[in-house]
Amino acid sequence: IASTCYNSEPTEDFRIFKSCMKSGHMSVAEHSDITFKVTCSRACSHQLVRHRTNKYTQKSQRYVKEDNFGYYVPDSIKKNERVENFYNNIMKLLQMYYTTLTDDYKIPVEDARYILPNACETIIYITMDFRNFFHFLNERLCTRAQKEIRDIAKEMARLAVEACPVIKPYCVPKCETRPIPYCTETKSCKRHKRLEEIVKEEYK
Numbered sequence: 001i002a003s004t005c006y007n008s009e010p011t012e013d014f015r016i017f018k019s020c021m022k023s024g025h026m027s028v029a030e031h032s033d034i035t036f037k038v039t040c041s042r043a044c045s046h047q048l049v050r051h052r053t054n055k056y057t058q059k060s061q062r063y064v065k066e067d068n069f070g071y072y073v074p075d076s077i078k079k080n081e082r083v084e085n086f087y088n089n090i091m092k093l094l095q096m097y098y099t100t101l102t103d104d105y106k107i108p109v110e111d112a113r114y115i116l117p118n119a120c121e122t123i124i125y126i127t128m129d130f131r132n133f134f135h136f137l138n139e140r141l142c143t144r145a146q147k148e149i150r151d152i153a154k155e156m157a158r159l160a161v162e163a164c165p166v167i168k169p170y171c172v173p174k175c176e177t178r179p180i181p182y183c184t185e186t187k188s189c190k191r192h193k194r195l196e197e198i199v200k201e202e203y204k
Contacts, residue, residue, distance in 0.1 A: 014166045021170065029130040029170075036126050036156055041072035043118035044148045048126060051136050055127040061120075062110040065102060068095055070121035072148060091119065130167065133160070138174040143189040 020028045038048070049056055077087045094117055101112040128136060133156075139145065140153035157171040173191075175183050181192045188194050193201075 017166070026131050029134065030132075032130050033127050034130065034133055034160060035128075036159075038124050038126060038152060039121060040124070040148060040152060041118060042116070042120045042122050044072070044146075044152070045122050045124050046118075047146065047149050048124065048152075051128075051132065053132050054136075056124055058124040059122050061113040061116065061122075065109050066113065066116055066120065067099055067102075069098075069116065071117065071119040072121065073119070075147060091117065134167075134170040137171050138177055141171075141173040142175070142185065143173070143191065144185050144187065 017028060020026075038045075040048070045058060071091050073084065073087060077083050094115060098112055098115055101107040101115070102109055137153055137157050140149050141157065143150070145153070161168045161171055170177075175181050175192045180198070182195045182198055183189070183192045184195070
């Protein structure tokens with residue numbers, strides 16, 4: 001597709017595609033899609049769908065009964081056994097109350113779901129064109145992204161690069177997308193200097 005822009009023939013080394021991407025001619029990456037099946041927390045799925053131009057199909061809590069639902073446990077909770085036990089007990093209580101509502105009180109599943117936590121596990125299919133996929137990775141591979149979605153982005157990048165090695169240079173955090181890397185975050189992870197720091201050093 002990229003070769004069409006210049007009335008030329010595709011090459012095995014993807015030279016034209018790479019040249020287009022380097023020059024910011026990103027539309028050539030919009031013609032191919034990639035689809036993932038993701039298992040994550042409801043909190044994470046809300047972050048995923050903020051990438052609005054992608055396509056999503058998610059397990060319904062209106063029609064699917066969430067008996068003994070799985071749930072996500074953040075690392076900050078896992079590292080403290082007492083806190084993890086407290087967290088797990090909360091989830092078990094919610095599981096019990098949910099089942100009581102649906103089974104004992106015959107509350108419709110679509111109404112009982114209001115007590116389900118953000119940690120509740122869900123399944124969501126995501127289809128993105130490659131331009132939006134690269135943007136997603138640029139944002140969510142950043143260390144300022146929450147760990148759950150960052151871990152998902154890492155696995156997506158790994159699988160995509162395994163299937164299509166030529167895209168590896170674009171499956172990076174946003175600070176790595178520029179000829180001279182710099183951080184755009186207010187609270188930097190210090191992987192690269194912030195733009196203000198670079199400018200101050202240049203003109204001091």
